[in-house]
Amino acid sequence: MSTVAILYPGHSAEDEFKQLETLIPDARFPVIHTWEGSTDHDVDxxxxxxxxxxxxxxxxxxRSLGADSAIWACTSGxxxxxxxxCHEQAEWIRSASGAPSSSTSLAFAAAVHELGATRVSIAATYPADVASHFVKFLEHDGITVTALSTYGVPSGxxxxLLGPEWVLDTARAADITGAECLLVPDTALHTxxxxxxxxxxxxxxVLxxxxxTAWQGLKLAGHPTTSDGLGALFRGR
Structure with a gap:
């Protein structure tokens, strides 16, 4: 049994990690809340x-849970x-948890490379000024963003509260011309x-x-990262 500690701000879509436990054998994703207030999509x-x-x-x-890995489950944060x-954040977490650590943003970059991709489209809940930081982050790792859609959702x-139809409509509306995969960041979104x-x-x-977040945590824990129903990333190349 592998334990991937999920450091999660606020309350929105953390129930997905319990869902993951039913899809991935011998894995636990205990959620540890880092913040109980609003998670505003504002840079400061x-x-x-x-x-x-x-x-x-x-x-x-x-650390007290004996986690095999720990992930800061917040893309924008x-x-x-x-x-x-981002790498400094991972080191703060590693030092305190005593386990290999990462974040959702670092997981996105690693997942793009795992798929052998270099060109991505993004459909983001965030306001444009916040989403622009994600574009710069990915470009720093050699990933080209072919298109960016932003929706100005105020907070996590x-x-x-956005349902599956919103996610599907947003993905269908994304400009994927020339993109090898679509990224949908925001751990507050049910996907x-x-x-x-x-x-x-x-x-x-689609990532x-x-x-x-779960995929990166499993990799760091040395746990298999294959599962049905979780997209191409969990099927491998």
Whole structure:
């Protein structure tokens, strides 16, 4: 049994990690909440969410659980720190948890490379100014963003209320011309139930936040990363 500690801000789509336990044999994804307030999609607020003051105590809790890996499950609260800052966050968590650590943003970059892709389209819940940081983050790792759609959803709590039809409509509306996969960042968004339908509709792999978070956590824990119903990433190349 592998334990992947999920450091999660606020309350929105954390139930997806319990769902993952039913899809992936011998894996646990205990959620440790890092923040109980609003998770606004605002750069200053996101920098606070990803600070060592808020991440270190829950990472220490992950140590008490005997976690095999620990992941900061917040895309925007990691990419706003930039490429180097994301790695610093992972080190804060690793030091406190005693386990291999990462974040959702780093997981997205790793997942794109796992698929052998270099060109991606993004459909983001965030306002444009927040989403632009994700584009810069990916480009730092040699990933070309062919198109970016933004929807100005004010907070993670608001994103958590969006249903599967919103996710499907947003993905279908994305400009995927020249893209090898579509990225749908935001761990507050429920996407797991529609992953197969998304990929069938678009004809290319789709990477979503909680999916890549779990995948990266499993890899760091040395656990198999294959499962039915979780898209091309979990089928391997």
């Amino acid at each position: 607020a996101l920098l606070k969410l990803g600070s060592p003051e808020l991440l270190t105590p829950p990472a220490a809790e992950a 990691s990419f706003v720190y930039g490429w180097e800052g 709590e608001d994103a958590g 797991l139930a529609v992953l197969p339908e998304l990929e069938d509709a678009l004809g290319i792999p 979503t936040a909680n999916q890549v």
